[in-house]
Amino acid sequence: MINVYSWSTPNGHKVHIMLEECGLRLGRDWQAFPVNIGAGDQFKPEFLAISPNNKIPALVDPDGPDGKPISLFESGAILLYLAAKTGKLLPPTDRLKFQTLQWLMFQMGGIGPMLGQNHHFRMYAPEKIDYAINRYTNETRRLYGVMDKQLASSKFIACNQYTVADVAIFPWLRNWENQGIAWAEYPHLKDWFDRVSARPAVQRGVKVLADLRSPIRDDREREILFGKTQYQKR
Template identity: 70%
Template sequence: MIDVYTWPTPNGHKVHIMLEECGLAYTVHAVNIGAGDQFEPDFLAISPNNKIPAIVDSDGPDGGEFSLFESGAILVYLAGKTGKFLPRGDRKRYEVLEWLMFQMGGVGPMLGQNHHFRQYAPEKLPYAIDRYTNEAKRLYGVIDRRLAKSEWLGCDEYSIADIATWPWLRNWKNQGIELDAYPHLKAWFERIEQRPAVQRGVQVLADRRRPITDDKAREVLFGKTQYERR
């Protein structure tokens, strides 16, 4: 059994989708990041960076309990555990890993900044909005060009690279993107959207998420609480 400590965000959905795609049994533990659950000692014990998601696998690599944080690492771990969505051959495997790293190092951080300055920043800063909107468009273009040559992002089969990237593109409207401008990406997006496991994965804790409108949640996520030394 896998215990997943999570919240309905793009990084959380990556792991929800992977668990569903792999057909693994799992128990969900909600970590309400707007309420500050991510700073609780029990959670920090398995996720020292105070970020969701994290997992605890009762049947780890050596047969004992094993915990893991960082969504990309969790995807690689689950792929290794099940033999799914990460090809064994070196060429395909490294192609998948390079696009997984592209998501972890580029798509996630840059679209996260885009979303922050467009949606949550206390004042509208044109420079920041323009910078991150333009970077979002650049990244969408990189993905679109890749998908013009390949049905899937990492290699010629659906993989953890697709699972990692897709949830970050669900809020394309809020990122200042017109999806029709990226036809290959749009077709790929819609193919993934129709997968039953994906549909189940994005419903995990979906009823618990609320817009960030109150001052307390804003302070927890973006203020002093986030930066306290622990």
């Protein structure tokens, strides 16, 4: 059984959804172990042993490519591993495969970091900094526009079939309202979002560990997530 060490965040849900979309079922083929990032679980030695960057998610597959256990961190790498392991959600032709990979990299290099900064400065920063809020809100809107334009001529993000790129991007857009987004400005992206939301595997994936997460409750959690604890050398 595959072990997933995760939390209810966009990057965590990427892997939860991917597993379910690949035909692997929670409780039968894989199990989720919560890593409460507000409590500092990500800094525990046993987690750092499989995720040296102290970020969720991480995965341990006892049946790796050579029949031996393999551990992986970085959600994009995990998605590609699962696509290779199951033969799903990554097109077989070189043309479509590389089209898909470019949009996966778009999520890893653009959507994740920029929307993450958007969330931080709009929702979590101890002081409201207009420059930062405007910078990351405007960049978020620009990225939404890139995807909306792509989806004007493509059924899904990378091509006309559902791929790992859709899995990677979708969880990051679920908090669209707090990102300063008005769906009316992105009709093609909204249509895609609704179609992906309706997929049974997606609905199962976003529920994983969701009942354990709560809003930041106190200064201790805020310090763990955003303060000096996060930046200590380990």
